[in-house]
Amino acid sequence: xxxxxxxxxxxxxxxxxxxxxxxxxxxxxxxxxxxxxxxxxxxxxxxxxxxxxxxxxxxxxxxxxxxxxxxxxxxxxxxxxxxxxxxxxxxxxxxxxxxxxxxxxxxxxxxxxxxxxxxxxxxxxxxxxxxxxxxxxxxxxxxxxxxxxxxxxxxxxxxxxxxxxxxxxxxxxxxxxxxxxxxxxxxxxxxxxxxxxxxxxxxxxxxxxxxxxxxxxxxxxxxxxxxxxxxxxxxxxxxxxxxxxxxxxxxxxxxxxxxxxxxxxxxxxxxxxxxxxxxxxxxxxxxxxxxxxxxxxxxxxxxxxxxxxxxxxxxxxxxxxxxxxxxxxxxxxxxxxxxxxxxxxxxxxxxxxxxxxxxxxxxxxxxxxxxxxxxxxxxxxxxxxxxxxxxxxxxxxxxxxxxxxxxxxxxxxxxxxxxxxxxxxxxxxxxxxxxxxxxxxxxxxxxxxxxxxxxxxxxxxxxxxxxxxxxxxxxxxxxxxxxxxxxxxxxxxxxxxxxxxxxxxxxxx
Numbered sequence: 001x002x003x004x005x006x007x008x009x010x011x012x013x014x015x016x017x018x019x020x021x022x023x024x025x026x027x028x029x030x031x032x033x034x035x036x037x038x039x040x041x042x043x044x045x046x047x048x049x050x051x052x053x054x055x056x057x058x059x060x061x062x063x064x065x066x067x068x069x070x071x072x073x074x075x076x077x078x079x080x081x082x083x084x085x086x087x088x089x090x091x092x093x094x095x096x097x098x099x100x101x102x103x104x105x106x107x108x109x110x111x112x113x114x115x116x117x118x119x120x121x122x123x124x125x126x127x128x129x130x131x132x133x134x135x136x137x138x139x140x141x142x143x144x145x146x147x148x149x150x151x152x153x154x155x156x157x158x159x160x161x162x163x164x165x166x167x168x169x170x171x172x173x174x175x176x177x178x179x180x181x182x183x184x185x186x187x188x189x190x191x192x193x194x195x196x197x198x199x200x201x202x203x204x205x206x207x208x209x210x211x212x213x214x215x216x217x218x219x220x221x222x223x224x225x226x227x228x229x230x231x232x233x234x235x236x237x238x239x240x241x242x243x244x245x246x247x248x249x250x251x252x253x254x255x256x257x258x259x260x261x262x263x264x265x266x267x268x269x270x271x272x273x274x275x276x277x278x279x280x281x282x283x284x285x286x287x288x289x290x291x292x293x294x295x296x297x298x299x300x301x302x303x304x305x306x307x308x309x310x311x312x313x314x315x316x317x318x319x320x321x322x323x324x325x326x327x328x329x330x331x332x333x334x335x336x337x338x339x340x341x342x343x344x345x346x347x348x349x350x351x352x353x354x355x356x357x358x359x360x361x362x363x364x365x366x367x368x369x370x371x372x373x374x375x376x377x378x379x380x381x382x383x384x385x386x387x388x389x390x391x392x393x394x395x396x397x398x399x400x401x402x403x404x405x406x407x408x409x410x411x412x413x414x415x416x417x418x419x420x421x422x423x424x425x426x427x428x429x430x431x432x433x434x435x436x437x438x439x440x441x442x443x444x445x446x447x448x449x450x451x452x453x454x455x456x457x458x459x460x461x462x463x464x465x466x467x468x469x470x471x472x473x474x475x476x477x478x479x480x481x482x483x484x485x486x487x488x489x490x491x492x493x494x495x496x497x498x499x500x501x502x503x504x505x506x507x508x509x
Contacts, residue, residue, distance in 0.1 A: 106179075255361075370397045390446070443489055446502065450482040
């Protein structure tokens with residue numbers, strides 16, 4: 001709950017510095033937001049860095065990311081996600097910055113964002129001053145990656161956005177900067193060109209939620225009829241960012257351990273969902289709508305995973321990017337249906353493997369199912385004995401070896417390979433490393449699954465979640481017809497640097 005102003009260190013000293021007329025949640029008229037005519041420089045009197053914004057020119061990473069238990073959801077009502085009219089031209093805004101400072105609200109600026117923050121300590125000024133420049137870099141990246149989402153004409157009318165990071169929402173209400181109906185805001189909210197967020201416990205998640213809400217402003221800049229899973233999934237995906245020591249920032253990557261420590265909890269929620277038997281198929285995620293989405297954190301997690309998966313999978317990535325141009329519901333769903341219909345059973349199997357193996361830093365490229373069987377010239381001739389070379393730096397691989405229901409087989413393997421190099425390499429053979437376990441089995445152990453194209457189970461995993469340990473040798477009877485896929489047991493974020501040979505033989509005893 002917001003703290004009443006008389007309980008603050010500012011006492012009763014308050015100034016009505018700005019009045020923003022905002023419509024209610026269900027109204028269709030977009031609010032007009034005044035612009036700022038002053039030069040784009042930091043409010044503390046120091047000029048901005050003057051570097052051209054781009055993904056490579058964001059401010060450096062903070063000294064450390066603080067730990068947090070999990071990501072939070074933003075608060076959006078269904079009324080604000082219906083089609084909206086275009087933005088009006090940007091009128092001038094007169095901001096009395098001195099009056100704002102007197103009540104404890106600081107202003108930081110860049111080309112793309114005017115940021116208002118209360119109770120900023122001297123130690124925090126650098127971090128907050130960098131946030132508008134982070135948005136500059138993000139806007140440049142967004143315009144290049146999704147040109148239909150942020151066209152030049154929209155940049156001229158939409159920007160700069162106005163963001164509010166609030167420690168005491170009551171202060172913003174009394175200053176006329178926050179609508180009273182948003183006074184009990186828990187996380188984040190957008191409206192027109194403005195957004196608000198309650199300050200977060202970590203530097204990372206503050207930046208993440210700020211970018212999440214900024215994307216809602218961008219997506220709502222023109223009329224649309226996008227489903228809620230797309231709106232929230234894209235906002236989550238595009239808010240993920242990483243800054244390196246050279247001052248460069250990348251966006252929309254797979255979150256790693258630092259993101260989790262910084263407050264991104266979606267991966268942990270998804271792992272809990274899958275373990276609890278609440279796996280959602282590709283079709284299930286699309287059923288998330290305004291009636292069942294909010295306020296569940298898991299809805300955000302599934303939507304992020306869905307958008308990330310479709311944006312990275314080679315069968316869908318290119319066309320998924322162009323969905324931003326399909327703003328009418330019929331067009332959007334028609335194009336999505338066409339996109340998902342390509343190799344649908346393989347896509348569903350890839351989705352099941354993705355969700356059942358998802359960890360921070362997940363190596364998407366090497367963790368995908370590798371569907372191509374060995375070339376005809378390389379494959380062993382059909383018969384009672386077949387050999388296959390397993391690549392130890394890839395997930396499930398199609399051996400091209402078909403088996404028949406009820407037939408017994410002997411699978412044997414030999415090889416010596418190295419797992420990773422950081423911090424130290426592990427040497428392994430087909431039985432795996434007994435000192436290191438992944439998902440309850442030795443790391444490096446040879447494993448297989450039986451791919452069943454005709455699978456009609458609710459999970460639509462086509463056999464890829466039923467892992468069969470092999471090790472050096474195993475006698476096995478095929479429960480049904482299918483094709484064998486092999487892998488070694490590995491941490492899904494650690495495939496890339498494995499090396500060495502592994503040979504498998506499948507024969508009928």
